[in-house]
Every structure is written in structure tokens, then in C-alpha cells.
Amino acid sequence: MKYMLEINNLIKKINGKKILDIDNIFIEKNKIIAVYGLNGSGKTTFFNIVAGVDENFIGSYNLHCEKLGYIVQFVENIVCKRNIFSEINSIVKNISITEEILQKLGIYERKDDSPFNLSDGEKRVMFIKSVLAVSECILADEPFANLDKKSKEMIKKSFKESKENGKTIIYSANRIHDTKIADIVLELKNGKLKKRDN
Numbered sequence: 421m422k423y424m425l426e427i428n429n430l431i432k433k434i435n436g437k438k439i440l441d442i443d444n445i446f447i448e449k450n451k452i453i454a455v456y457g458l459n460g461s462g463k464t465t466f467f468n469i470v471a472g473v474d475e476n477f478i479g480s481y482n483l484h485c486e487k488l489g490y491i492v493q494f495v496e497n498i499v500c501k502r503n504i505f506s507e508i509n510s511i512v513k514n515i516s517i518t519e520e521i522l523q524k525l526g527i528y529e530r531k532d533d534s535p536f537n538l539s540d541g542e543k544r545v546m547f548i549k550s551v552l553a554v555s556e557c558i559l560a561d562e563p564f565a566n567l568d569k570k571s572k573e574m575i576k577k578s579f580k581e582s583k584e585n586g587k588t589i590i591y592s593a594n595r596i597h598d599t600k601i602a603d604i605v606l607e608l609k610n611g612k613l614k615k616r617d618n
């Protein structure tokens with residue numbers, strides 16, 4: 421199957437107002453795709469539908485992906501485990517991968533520390549790295565928001581490496597600058613999702 425995501429006339433209304441009105445979109449596998457749109461343009465609404473969190477919509481879509489990872493907006497707010505090691509391991513379910521991620525993040529010696537003690541940016545990178553490690557395709561809602569240059573670079577590098585490993589990444593951004601690493605940029609505007617020349 422060449423496409424990871426196929427959308428045919430997908431409409432989402434909230435309180436009678438059309439938030440999404442997407443005609444036809446085909447997203448190929450093994451690419452980095454950016455969904456660019458301003459605040460309130462419907463990015464999270466779109467991601468929630470594609471991720472299967474929101475089933476209240478009209479139309480259809482097909483997602484060809486065995487292992488989908490969804491990095492929600494403000495993922496940094498959902499830390500719940502007792503220590504950083506457990507937080508990562510609860511996602512990857514593999515001790516050696518967990519240790520590798522801890523090493524890569526440079527926080528191995530903090531593995532018994534509470535995840536609440538990480539900065540918001542550090543938490544976000546931790547979740548993104550963990551979810552990327554175990555997913556075939558990844559939806560990441562606003563992964564770059566409020567991150568400094570170093571953290572952004574780390575995530576961009578992870579996205580590129582994941583693509584080299586055959587994965588597909590769809591992420592959202594509200595700054596055009598943050599879409600530069602994408603192979604394809606889709607713009608969400610007035611409910612329509614359209615390819616944009618990058």
C-alpha cells in the first residue's frame with residue numbers, strides 16, 4: 421500500500437459550524453508531512469480524527485498503519501509515572517530501548533528522578549523520542565511550539581532519522597519556518613487542506 425492516509429470528503433462540524441471540509445488528500449508513506457495552519461485553523465481537530473480519538477465526523481478516511489503513535493498537543497502535561505525510566509518504558513516496553521533513549525537525551529543519570537522535574541521542553545522531547553521508537557507512523561501536534569533551537573533541532577533530527585528508517589511523520593506547525601524539514605506541506609485554511617509549495 422503506497423498511501424499511509426487517504427481522505428475522501430471529510431467534514432467536521434462543531435455546533436453547526438464547519439471546522440473541516442477536506443476534499444481529497446492522499447499522503448504517501450515514508451515522508452515527512454507538515455500540516456501548516458494558524459491558531460484555530462483546525463489542526464488538532466484534524467489530528468484527533470485521523471488518530472481515531474474523535475469519531476464524530478462526516479465522510480471517510482483510510483489509515484494504512486499498523487502502529488500509530490499520536491503525540492498530542494501539550495504532551496508535556498501528561499507525565500504520570502513515578503520516575504523518568506518508567507515514563508519512557510511504559511511507552512517503549514523495552515529496557516534496552518529505554519536506556520538508549522535516556523542516553524541520547526543525556527539524562528541517564530536522572531532516570532530515577534521524577535519526570536515532573538524535567539522542563540516542559542525536555543518532557544516533550546522525551547515523549548517524542550519514545551513514541552517514535554515504537555511507531556510506524558507518527559502524528560505529532562505542534563511538536564515545535566515553545567521549544568528552543570536545540571530542542572527543535574533534536575526533534576527535527578529524530579524525524580529525519582525516523583524517515584530514514586521507513587517511518588511516516590505527520591506533524592502540525594503554525595509557523596512556516598517550522599515546515600522546512602517537511603517533504604510535503606499541507607495548508608489548513610478555512611477548513612480546506614491543500615498542498616502548499618514549500
Ligand SMILES: Nc1ncnc2c1ncn2[C@@H]1O[C@H](COP(=O)(O)OP(=O)(O)OP(=O)(O)O)[C@@H](O)[C@H]1O
Pocket residue numbers: 434435439457458459460461462463464465466493594
Ligand atoms: N469543543 C469545541 N467547541 C466549540 N468550538 C471548538 C471546539 N473544539 C474546537 N473548536 C473550534 O474549532 C476550531 C479549530 O480548533 P483546533 O483546536 O482544531 O485548532 P488548531 O489549529 O489546533 O489551533 P492551535 O494552533 O491553537 O492549536 C477553533 O475555531 C476552535 O475554537
Ligand SMILES: [Mg+2]
Pocket residue numbers: 463464465493561562
Ligand atoms: Mg491545536
